[in-house]
Amino acid sequence: MKSYTHMTPASIAALQDIVGKKFVWTDRDKLIPFEKDEGVETTYFRLPEAVVLPATTEEVAAILQLANREHFAVVPRGAGTGLEFGAVVNEYGGIVLSTERLNHILEINEDKMYMTVEPGVITADIQREAKSRGLLYAGDPCSGDSCCIGGNAATNAGGNRAVKYGTTRDQIYxxxxxTPTGEIGYFGSRLKKVTAGYPLQNIIIGAEGTLGIITKLTVRLLPLPKYEADLLAVFPTLETALSLVTALPKADISVTCLECMDNAVIRVVADYLKEALPYTDEGNYMIIHLDGRNEDEIDTACMAVDEICRNQGALEVFVADAGKVWKARKAFTEASAAECPIAAMEDFVVPPDQLEVLMERLAVIGRDTGVLFRGVSHAGDGNLHLDVLRRGFTPAEEKEKIAVFEDKACAVVYGLGGRISGEHGIGQKRKKLFAKYTDPTAYALMKAVKKAFDPNMILNPGKLFDID
Ligand SMILES: Cc1cc2nc3c(=O)[nH]c(=O)nc-3n(C[C@H](O)[C@H](O)[C@H](O)COP(=O)(O)OP(=O)(O)OC[C@H]3O[C@@H](n4cnc5c(N)ncnc54)[C@H](O)[C@@H]3O)c2cc1C
Incomplete structure (x- = not known):
């Protein structure tokens, strides 16, 4: 194992010189919130040696230069809503670099439709600022009220509207x-086209803070769609519900969101919210959101969606109360955990047309391995979030049973052309399976890229890959 130095009074003093005494925290009470993120596996909980809160890009650069000289690990962190322990220190120790103070909106250009922000700005604030000017910031992770744009970029966050507008990478100019060695670089542009070397921004976005600390972002804004509609289509089976995933694009209907909740999920959410949801006993939901600039266009699309849903076997199609239906969808995580503690969370992604096959195969694997789970999907993206329940096995069996389930599930996912994570990332949790199932040539090149960016392995070491 590679060895790192630990914080000494001298290195703490050097950090204080960079950011000011007030912004280097070493008291245990202040470190505790940083020992975890929103992941459930307590084995990854670990206190950082210090939390450092820089306020400028130059301070971030100076911290990384110091870390390279002294050889301590630096873990970037936004709001800590990640689920893979990417923003938590590991066996290498070191400091958490929080972007909490890098939280300013620097420029909003309404005419040219872009916004420049620091990484610690909360995603919902960007959406709100854009909206108040008649513009749309289209990134929309379900955690938008609490996560930061820097974390979104580092994880290439998806979310509900990715079907139409793409993931965070698609929102960033x-x-x-x-860089991990402490240089300041500018990547990407507002150009419509460019063929001028490697598009480095595209590998830093989604690299989970292993290739650089993002200190500013210029994001794309769009005209705000004036008209919106939400439909709730109820299907008798999960299979008929998921058939919409291919039926809608085939009919050339572009939806903004296409989310699936199966019957087990509907029951759990209805119980948790203490609300009567339609067809609680037998329904499987597809929530369909449409947006556009023209009322007629939306009406026509709604009618077409209604017809397709009925052709695919829908029991009923409602024009939904948006507040109610999205409250139910977003309540899944809490409702699921309230009903039964969660042992693991999965984030598989397959081509959307393979989601139905994936669900069938996972049901078989679950039965064979004795692992119980339930899940919701960003169905239009082929992205399935599964909660593995802490039920059906003893605490002693848990680790092994889940490992067997995950391995078999990954074999199916990769066999269908999918990947282990659609939007949450690899972090610390998925490293083994990522190594096992990633194409060996691609895997070796990814490690070589990490080495080229970070020869001293200072930035977020041991995330995505083990260190050789
Ligand atoms: C209830 C809930 C709902 C969620 N819904 C979604 C969803 O719909 N879609 C989705 O994609 N995710 C979702 N997530 C996961 C999580 O919110 C996202 O991954 C989010 O993008 C993380 O942002 P953050 O600011 O909390 O990042 P953190 O958790 O702080 O960090 C995440 C990763 O990014 C790195 N990082 C953070 N800031 C920087 C930076 N400035 N430069 C470089 N690296 C950095 C960290 O090192 C870490 O590896 C959800 C989580 C929860 C708890």
Whole structure:
């Protein structure tokens, strides 16, 4: 195992010189919130040696230069809503670099439709600022009220509207980055086209803070759609519900969101919210959101969706109360955990047309391995979030049973052309399976890229890959 130095009074003093005494925290009470993220596996909980809160790009650069000189690990962190312990220190120790103070909206250009922000700005604030000017910031992770745009970029966050507008990578024109060795670089542009070397921004986005610390972002804004509609289509089986995933694009209907809740999930959510949801006993939901600039266009699309749903076997199609239906969808995580503690969370992604096959095969694997789970999907993206329940096995069996389930599930996912994570990332949790199932050539090149960016392995070491 590679060895790192630990914080000494001298290195703490050097950090204080960079950011000011007040912004280097070492008291245990202040470190505790940083020992975890929103993941459930307590084995990854670990206190950082210090939390450092820089306020400028230059301070971030100076911290990384110091870390390279002294050889301590630096873990970037936004709001800590990640689920893979990417923003938590591991066996290498070191400091958490929080972007909490890098939280300013620097420029909003309404005419040219872009916004430049620091990484610690909360995603919902960007959406709100854009909306108040008649514009749309289309990134929309379900955690938007609490996560930061820097974390979204580092994980290439998806979310509900990715079907139409793409993931966070698609919303970003350019980024300012402090490299792992402490240089400041600018990647990407607002150009419509460019063939001028490697598009480095595209590998830093989604690299989970292993290739650089993002210190500024210029994001794309769009005209705000004036009209919206939400439909709730109820199907008798999960299979008929998921058939919409291929039926809608085939009919050339572009939806903004296409989310699936199966019957087990509906029951759990209805119980948790203490609300009567339609067809609680037998329904499987597809929630369909449409947006556009023209009322007629939306009406026509709604009618077409209604017809397709009925052709695919829908029991009923409602024009939904948006507040109610999205409250139910977003309540899944809490409702699921309230009904039964969660042992593991999965984030499989397959081509959307393979989601139905994936669900069938996972049901078989679950039966064979004795692992119980339930899940919701960003169905239009082929992205399935599964909660593995802490039920059906003893605590002693848990680790092994889940490992067997995950391995078999990954074999199916990769066999269908999928990947282990659609939007949450690899972090610390998925490293083994990522190594096992990733194409060996691609895997070796990814490690070589990490080495080229970070020769001293200072930035977020041991995330995505083990260190050789
Ligand atoms: C209830 C709930 C709902 C969620 N819904 C979604 C969803 O719909 N879609 C989705 O994609 N995710 C979702 N997530 C996961 C999580 O919210 C996202 O991954 C989010 O993008 C993380 O942002 P953050 O600011 O909390 O990042 P953190 O958790 O702080 O960090 C995440 C990763 O990014 C790195 N990082 C953070 N900031 C920077 C930076 N400035 N530069 C470089 N690296 C950095 C960290 O090192 C870490 O590896 C959800 C989580 C919860 C708890």
């Amino acid at each position: 350019s980024i300012e980055v402090v």
